[in-house]
Amino acid sequence: MISLKNAGFSYGDRAILKNVNQELPAGSFHFLTGPSGAGKTTLLKMCYLSLMPTSGSLEVLGQDVTTLSREQITQMRRRIGVVHQDCQFLNHLTIRQNIALPLLVAGKNIEDSMENLEDLLSWVDLAHRADALPEEISGGERQRLALARAVIMDPDMIVADEPTGNVDWEMGQRVLTLLVELNKMGKTILLATHDLNLIRSIKGRVPASVLRLKAGQLSLAGAKL
Amino acid sequence: MSLNPLSFLFGDAASDQVVPPKGNAAWLTAFASAAMAFIAVFALTLSLAVGRLADYWSLDLARTATVQIVAEGDDLMAQSEAALRVLRTSPGIESAEIIDKSEQLALLEPWLGSNLPADTLPIPLMIDVHYGADSPDLNSLLLRLEAEAPGASYDDHSEWRAPVLEASQRLRLMVGLSLVLTAIITVIIVVLSAHSALASNQNIIRTLRLLGARDSYIARAFVRRITMRSTFGAVLGMALAMLVVVSFPAQPESNGLLSGMALSGVDWLYPIFVPVLVGISAFAASRLAARYHLHSVT
Numbered sequence: 001m002i003s004l005k006n007a008g009f010s011y012g013d014r015a016i017l018k019n020v021n022q023e024l025p026a027g028s029f030h031f032l033t034g035p036s037g038a039g040k041t042t043l044l045k046m047c048y049l050s051l052m053p054t055s056g057s058l059e060v061l062g063q064d065v066t067t068l069s070r071e072q073i074t075q076m077r078r079r080i081g082v083v084h085q086d087c088q089f090l091n092h093l094t095i096r097q098n099i100a101l102p103l104l105v106a107g108k109n110i111e112d113s114m115e116n117l118e119d120l121l122s123w124v125d126l127a128h129r130a131d132a133l134p135e136e137i138s139g140g141e142r143q144r145l146a147l148a149r150a151v152i153m154d155p156d157m158i159v160a161d162e163p164t165g166n167v168d169w170e171m172g173q174r175v176l177t178l179l180v181e182l183n184k185m186g187k188t189i190l191l192a193t194h195d196l197n198l199i200r201s202i203k204g205r206v207p208a209s210v211l212r213l214k215a216g217q218l219s220l221a222g223a224k225l
Numbered sequence: 226m227s228l229n230p231l232s233f234l235f236g237d238a239a240s241d242q243v244v245p246p247k248g249n250a251a252w253l254t255a256f257a258s259a260a261m262a263f264i265a266v267f268a269l270t271l272s273l274a275v276g277r278l279a280d281y282w283s284l285d286l287a288r289t290a291t292v293q294i295v296a297e298g299d300d301l302m303a304q305s306e307a308a309l310r311v312l313r314t315s316p317g318i319e320s321a322e323i324i325d326k327s328e329q330l331a332l333l334e335p336w337l338g339s340n341l342p343a344d345t346l347p348i349p350l351m352i353d354v355h356y357g358a359d360s361p362d363l364n365s366l367l368l369r370l371e372a373e374a375p376g377a378s379y380d381d382h383s384e385w386r387a388p389v390l391e392a393s394q395r396l397r398l399m400v401g402l403s404l405v406l407t408a409i410i411t412v413i414i415v416v417l418s419a420h421s422a423l424a425s426n427q428n429i430i431r432t433l434r435l436l437g438a439r440d441s442y443i444a445r446a447f448v449r450r451i452t453m454r455s456t457f458g459a460v461l462g463m464a465l466a467m468l469v470v471v472s473f474p475a476q477p478e479s480n481g482l483l484s485g486m487a488l489s490g491v492d493w494l495y496p497i498f499v500p501v502l503v504g505i506s507a508f509a510a511s512r513l514a515a516r517y518h519l520h521s522v523t
Contacts, residue, residue, distance in 0.1 A: 050435065078437035088432040092245045104242070153437070189396035204405070 001026040001157060001188045002047055004055035008216075009042050016042045018216045019056065023033065023188060026156070030185045031199045031205050032192040034213035040192040041161055046188060048080045048159045049073050062157060078106055081150030081187075083143070085162035087133040095145055096121065096130040102153045116150070123149040124178065140171030147178055157188040164198055172198055180206045243433060243443070244450045245426065248426040254418040254451060262462030265404060265503075266496045270470050272400040273282075273492050279393040280514055286382050288357035288360075292321075292352040296376040305350050308374040313356055315369070317361030324351045411503055413511045419451050419514035430519070444515035449507060455507035459500035467496055 002024040003157050009017040017039045022032055024214050032040050045051040046058055049065055051123045058065050060102055061079055066074065100110050100117055110117070124144035125169060134145065143163050146174040150158055158179065164172030183206050193199065212220035292312065296304050305323065312321035329348055331342055363381070370377050423430065426447075433443050458464040486495075 004281050035518065048435065050458075073436075074437055074439050077435060088428060088435075090243060090245075090429055093242065097242065101243070102436045105433055105436050105442055118262075149436075218495075 001027070001061060002190070003059040003156065004053075004056070005058075007053045007058050007114055008055035009039075009046060009051060010054045015047075017213075018215055019051075020218055022211060022218060022221055024188060025185050027183070029180075029189045029202070030157050031202075031210045032190060032213065033194065033196070033199065033210060034219075036173065036194075038213040039216045040213055044161050044192055045147065047157075048082045049076055064074070078102065078153050079156050080154070081147075081155040081158040083146045083149060083158065083160035083163045084225060085165045089142070089145065089149075091134050094131050095126055095137065098134060098145060099148045101149060101151055118144050118154060118213065120148045125174075127183070132157040140167040140174065143171070143175050144165055144223060147175065150181060151187075155187065158182055160191045162190070162192055162194070164195060169197075173201065176202065182194070235244070241446060241449055243429065243438075243446045243464065244422070251422075251454060254415065254454045255461075257414040258411065258458030258507070259462035260454040261407050261414070262452055262459035262499050262503055263466045264409045265308045266421060266463050266466035267347045267496055268400050268407060268471070270466075270488060272397055272404070273488065273495065275393050275397045275400060279390060279397065282386055282390050288356045288380060290354040290381040290452075292354060292370070292377050294350045294352070294377045295376060300376070301350055304321070304374040304376045305352070308370060308377045311366070312352065312368045313320045315361050315366050317357055318354060318360045319357035319364075320355045321355075323355050324353050333364050337402060337445050349500070354453070408502070408506060412506050415455055415510040416514045417452060419447065419511040420518060422447055422451065423515060423518040428501075438518045444512065444519055447515050448511045451511040452504055452508045455498055455511075456504035459503035462501050463496050468497075 001096050002022075004020045004022045007017065007020045008015060020043065032043065042048055042051060046053055047060060049068075051054070052058075052066055061076060063076065065076075066071075090101065093101070096117065097106075099120060100113070103110050103113055118127065121130050124142060124143055125145060126137075129141060129142065134142060137145065143166070146163070147158075147160075150160075160179065163175050163179075167175065172195065179189050179200065180190060199208075199210060207224070210220060211218060211221065292308055294301060294304050305405070309321055309323070312318050325439065329351060333348075343499060361378075367379055420459060430443055434440075470488055
């Protein structure tokens with residue numbers, strides 16, 4: 001699913017990631033942890049094709065990302081669901097419209113996906129807020145909205161950057177439960193978090209491993225939970 | 226990035242949804258387009274009026290002349306009859322009529338007022354001459370007039386018509402340049418407004434890209450919205466300008482510039498092209514701006 005070989009990323013002379021080697025097989029669940037500034041977000045951005053490695057190689061969904069055309073990158077992004085800590089919604093659209101946004105930009109007929117859309121709203125427990133605006137809902141609801149939007153296109157992989165960073169423990173567990181459900185459906189999950197309790201709480205629910213980044217390098221690569 | 230104009234006109238209207246309906250650039254674009262269209266319609270109306278005046282001066286006045294006779298008493302009557310005889314028997318002259326005193330006083334009224342002492346004012350006798358299809362032979366006509374009515378002076382208007390005609394042509398050129406400048410300013414405003422809209426919606430662009438939106442899709446959404454706003458503003462500006470133009474006298478009482486500003490016949494169709502041109506310019510300019518902007522943002 002994802003294969004990093006000596007992958008690195010630099011802003012000019014400043015190396016953010018150095019010689020990262022890791023394989024993330026399809027259907028696996030991985031936590032990515034490490035201190036602030038360790039390069040977690042950069043690694044995630046590389047995995048969802050927002051950044052390209054400046055050294056080494058990176059394969060995502062079986063494709064060498066450095067050889068992809070702009071159109072191929074766009075097509076690949078539709079197969080990767082992304083959840084951000086700050087969510088990034090279109091605040092003038094309703095919850096329902098935000099979830100449907102990936103369908104809209106892909107030129108799909110939303111009417112054909114209405115059933116799926118309503119199921120998703122129920123799955124993330126937002127059916128009762130479907131016509132609200134993103135600014136009108138709580139932090140936990142926003143994370144669930146981001147998750148629903150990330151899976152509407154039935155992606156192969158979910159990349160989540162601190163999805164529980166702004167919510168309380170209970171809400172964090174609800175988000176994690178949704179991610180576990182997605183993983184059981186065969187989706188590859190890569191979740192960046194500082195929260196060690198969150199990582200521990202998955203034990204026994206689904207096989208998962210931990211990647212730890214420190215100063216741009218993997219110091220713990222794939223430790224099983 | 227490809228952007229088919231037809232898909233813009235008939236295609237994915239839903240793409241509009243991704244652009245916030247409000248923004249700093251929104252009202253500015255519409256207002257600027259309205260103002261530019263208003264100015265453009267006025268410039269166009271002025272251009273048409275100047276064109277009509279130029280036609281009048283170059284065609285209608287070129288087919289007329291005025292004969293002025295300075296004499297007194299019986300001599301005046303004798304010379305005027307002689308001059309009329311010469312004029313009416315000259316080939317190329319269709320008509321020659323004495324301008325009566327009341328008409329002359331009416332012509333002088335704007336300068337000298339209405340209470341003119343008609344009896345004592347030394348007004349020369351004047352003859353209004355109209356040419357036929359072929360113009361007269363001026364040399365022989367002047368020789369005959371000089372012989373039979375020595376107090377007559379012949380004015381074919383060419384002395385003052387030429388500079389006025391030249392001035393009208395220059396005025397028309399200036400109006401044309403004003404139209405071009407208006408178009409350039411409109412394009413600049415649209416480009417700046419497109420850049421502003423794109424720059425102030427960076428988060429939306431980033432999000433849309435992450436969700437798998439092509440740049441052409443994002444561009445189309447912004448281009449469509451900016452074009453609609455510009456065209457809407459231009460329609461408003463045109464309508465407002467037309468209301469003002471309608472208030473000009475429809476039947477000019479004289480051939481003065483302002484009284485000749487009213488549109489007539491097919492002229493009314495020309496202002497409709499202003500919002501159409503603004504729309505086309507806005508589409509092209511915003512498309513160019515969007516292409517440049519999206520290409521420069523990775």
